[in-house]
Amino acid sequence: MTRMFPALRARPGRELDIPGQITFAIGLVLVLYAAVEGPESGWTTLPVILSSGIGLCFLVGFAVVELGAKSPIFDLTLFRNRAFTVGSVVAVIGILAFLGACFATSMWLGPVQHQGPLRVAVPFLLLQGPAFRLIPVVSRLLHRVAPTWLLTSGFVLMSVGCLLCTRLDVTDAGLSAFVVPDLLIGVGFALCVSSVTAVALDSVPPQLAGMASATTNMLRDLSFALGPAVVGAVALSKAGTAFSSNLDGAGLPPDHLGAARGIAAEGGPIAVNSLPPGAPGSAAHDLALDALGSGFSNAF
Incomplete structure (x- = not known):
């Protein structure tokens, strides 16, 4: 070799x-x-x-x-290279956004809407399926098209897909609303995942190519770990604030009001949303569902 x-x-x-x-x-x-x-x-x-x-x-x-x-x-001097620095930041933000969108989708359909595992899995065929089909195509395109163009196009598609997800209705249990945004996110990710490394390699001297590639891969893995944490923190924090601010003015019976407040203090609105009908605090279910919808829309 x-x-x-x-x-x-x-x-x-x-x-x-x-x-x-x-x-x-x-x-x-x-x-x-x-x-x-x-x-x-x-x-x-x-x-x-x-x-x-x-x-x-x-x-x-x-x-x-x-x-x-x-x-x-x-070699920290790599960050003196503007192209490498920008590419590294882009890798962290973009991959974090993709896995964050996947996490938000699974939470939206699972713990929020309580849909079955098979229905939760359907949107992931659109989120992750395009990568299996398109990455070999993208690898060939990288020899003909500048990787920055593929990277930019991928992030634009992901951004549009996430923007469309902000308009989802949490009370609508249908899956058709996910088709277009998830397909855009999936295709965008397929364009990005190989282009990120190509941009890094093109921006450094040949003798530092191995280090640049390893650093980009490490940042990509770091983003995979941070995606659910960041998105979960944003969504659940927003949902908790919205639920608390709307709870007092909801006109709930005193026993349900106290129970809902206590359960939310321990487990957040997602715990209230999971209460069975008739249980203390279950009268606040709709408030919790709306708050979670607002929180995860904010995360998208």
């Missing part, structure tokens, strides 16, 4: 960057834990605060270590 592609051969004197690997791994794991646990346990709980604080300290330590390392695992 190195005979065919000399630029891929490791540079002389290259060594393992053990301090960089340790500081980055610990920092990333702690920050991801805080991002995933925050929406569930609360952002002000001690484990979340400690995880985020210590994780950020380790990531700062990683940057310091890399700046002085003889053989850095990640």
Whole structure:
């Protein structure tokens, strides 16, 4: 392989960057834990605060270590390259948006509308199916079309699809409203997923292509982890605020009002939305459903 592609051969004197690997791994794991646990346990709980604080300290330590390392695992000077920096930011935001849209769709149909597993799975044929069909086509197009054009086109399609999702009616249990937006998001993702790496590779010297590719893949995986956490935090926070503000003026019987308020304090409006008919607090079901619809529309 190195005979065919000399630029891929490791540079002389290259060594393992053990301090960089340790500081980055610990920092990333702690920050991801805080991002995933925050929406569930609360952002002000001690484990979340400690995880985020210590994780950020380790990531700062990683940057310091890399700046002085003889053989850095990640050359931070790559970010002096404007094209690479913009491509990295785009990778994080775009992939986060795709998985966030998938998560919001599953929550909308599942815990919010209580639809069956098979019906929940149908929109994912449109969200993820196009990638299996189009990625080989996109790989060939990358030899003829500038990857930035494919990347931009993909993000435009995803944006339009998410914008259409903001107009979904939470009281409508039909699946037809998902067809066009989910197909746009799915096709857009198919155009983006290979183009992100191509843009990164085109923006750096050949000897740094491996590092640039690995960094882009790492950022893409990071976005996959952050997507549900960010979207869930936005949606459930918005829903909780809307439910609380509308609860007092809803004219519910006192026993249902108190129960709904207590259940929402423990599990949010999604817990109220799951109450069986006749249970204490179930009279607030419609309020909870409307609040969740507003929250996930906001997330889209």
